[in-house]
Amino acid sequence: MVAVAGPTAPSVSLLPPSPLQLCEGSTSLLCLLSGYSPQGALVSWTVDGSEVKDGVLTSAEELKKDRYSRSSTLTLSKDLWEKGEEFVCTVSHAGVNHPVMFRKTGPTVKPTVSLLRPSPLQLSEGSASLLCLLSGYSPQGALVSWTVDGSEVKDGVLTSAEELKKDGYTRSSTLTLSKDLWEKGEEFICTVSHNNVNHPVTFRKGHCEG
Structure with a gap:
């Protein structure tokens, strides 16, 4: 059967x-x-x-x-x-x-923010992008900014529209880096601003993960 x-x-x-x-x-x-x-x-x-x-x-x-x-x-x-x-x-x-x-109005819930580093496959192909994920927050209106070694970066940033799901709003932001900027950079920070509070997440190349 x-x-x-x-x-x-x-x-x-x-x-x-x-x-x-x-x-x-x-x-x-x-x-x-x-x-x-x-x-x-x-x-x-x-x-x-x-x-x-x-x-x-x-x-x-x-x-x-x-x-x-x-x-x-x-x-x-x-x-x-x-x-x-x-x-x-x-x-x-x-x-x-x-x-x-x-x-339209409701309780304030801060976003859960995670930062995904470039994959080894992507790096082997000569490109690099970091993905910042925001989820579970309320109300809408979260903003995302990126810094590399302390300097704000706007080129290569693509941030999605906010979406409402069952557990709150979600949004994502991708920073696509030139090979030169990726190789020179050491500290990459995605900062989420929500309800006048900043939520930074940092990735450092010099630190092992997991």
């Missing part, structure tokens, strides 16, 4: 409105579903406990490498955004609900 694989739950993330969008007076939240099977995931939205159907646009399901994905956007009137406090995207899949919540 061939075993039939059970359902694979979706990974769900919620992207809140960007500061630029809010500045321009428009507001939309984006709910992303990925990596699930079988198809048939449904998305619903609630604002302060009441279901909202106006302004919801949900994409068709898309099959990628035996897993499905889809997205849903909730576009809010200025009035509903200003009055609303709690916005929830609920994904229903295989009889299970997966809610992800965004609150």
Whole structure:
């Protein structure tokens, strides 16, 4: 007999409105579903406990490498955004609900920050990049900066948008270094600024890890 694989739950993330969008007076939240099977995931939205159907646009399901994905956007009137406090995207899949919540105000939770050094394979190919990962923080608004041997570096920095997951916000930042800067540099620091507190994480080439 061939075993039939059970359902694979979706990974769900919620992207809140960007500061630029809010500045321009428009507001939309984006709910992303990925990596699930079988198809048939449904998305619903609630604002302060009441279901909202106006302004919801949900994409068709898309099959990628035996897993499905889809997205849903909730576009809010200025009035509903200003009055609303709690916005929830609920994904229903295989009889299970997966809610992800965004609150405009809430408790402050500092980010967990980790710094991943370049892999030996990458270094052997003559390139070097460091990855700074932020997770589990609230509210949004974490900023990332990089220094090499005490001097701030802006070239080669790519920082992702903030995403809201079940345990808080996440974001990542990659510093891609020239071969020359990597070879000369000794101390590489990713500093996360959140809620007026700095959270630096340091990698030193001269120190063994683990």
